């Protein structure tokens with residue numbers, strides 16, 4: 330099965346990116362072949378709906394699971410429609426999170442935050 | 454004549470200023486464009502005479518026709534569409550109703566349907582017509598509501614119109630001030646206040662609107678906003694003191710100008726100043742407006758003209774010139790410690 334993880338840089342040793350929609354890259358790792366590819370997240374710089382676009386990119390990679398620290402409601406809807414399961418990552422590196430996932434140690438991610446829709450209520 | 458009241462962030466006294474200006478200017482119109490958190494109606498407690506649902510067009514897909522070419526997904530600038538598992542997903546709350554996807558679909562699989570995003574309420578409170586826009590939570594944009602509010606509210610005879618804008622300087626604020634004749638920027642006299650003021654200052658400059666600043670929660674001391682205003686040559690129209698009683702009346706949703714002469718004079722005097730400034734900026738090219746303004750200022754201001762804001766009732770320092778000793782300060786009205 331292929332799994333995807335948001336990455337800050339193109340390295341398996343880097344930490345999981347805290348923001349899913351705005352992550353610069355996604356690692357797509359194949360648990361059978363143990364191959365990994367870095368996919369650029371073209372949604373990262375777009376206006377609004379970044380989570381939806383990012384989820385679309387991941388779904389198009391044919392992955393079965395997404396490992397991420399958090400996820401918005403809209404993106405979660407895309408994942409659900411695409412039959413992609415979500416797992417919550419921890420503070421360790423991408424590599425360690427994949428190992429934990431393979432051992433079945435990552436919990437399912439079940440709470441999603443509401444989108445912000447690019448709103449600006451002003452201030453800081 | 455339309456006066457828009459803005460601030461860089463919520464909670465600076467934008468509603469205090471717009472509500473009380475509308476109250477002292479009555480007969481007048483108050484339009485609450487802060488559609489995410491409309492508060493003005495809490496003060497006016499208007500009797501609602503009419504409601505109107507505001508709808509936008511949202512695409513819907515005919516799955517029989519859709520061939521999954523994704524033209525629509527690629528087109529949508531807001532990423533409101535996704536195509537997974539042979540199915541198009543439409544995110545209503547992200548869609549900005551541009552209509553583009555319907556046009557680009559080569560299979561004519563998309564059509565439009567109406568979706569309610571909120572409503573406007575039109576009411577009366579004494580001599581004030583109160584227009585309130587309400588955006589349902591989670592909707593992408595309140596602009597269609599503001600558009601309709603201003604269309605309705607501006608059409609209400611020759612009364613002066615006060616527009617309570619959403620906070621910030623996003624496009625929803627631009628929509629609110631588009632047709633305003635004058636902008637009042639409300640700021641708090643702090644460093645953050647200066648930062649927030651700068652945001653709306655740049656906006657009104659961009660729109661080339663005549664404007665002035667009202668300082669709220671003023672203490673008797675130098676402050677970064679005075680400095681900012683004097684650096685930029687911005688006029689300070691008035692100062693609202695940091696006054697315990699005013700704050701407590703306001704936070705219990707009372708119109709302070711109706712409660713105490715002192716506050717009525719404060720806002721009457723502020724209105725008079727605004728009207729005067731508008732007259733100056735309108736200049737000779739708009740004689741009609743000018744005479745309207747004169748008439749209005751005559752109606753509204755009584756008693757100690759101009760004194761309330763600058764004189765004995767205020768605990769503000771008297772302005773932007775550094776080192777000038779503040780005028781008489783009524784210390785018991787000062788800090789709410």
Ligand code: SF4
Pocket residue numbers: 511512528529530531532533534547548549550551552553554555
């Ligand atoms: S109407 Fe415009 S914003 Fe809405 S889904 Fe279609 S393309 Fe996107």
Ligand code: SF4
Pocket residue numbers: 514518519520521522523524525526536541557558559560561562563
């Ligand atoms: S453009 Fe039309 S046919 Fe193509 S995916 Fe979108 S709805 Fe389906």
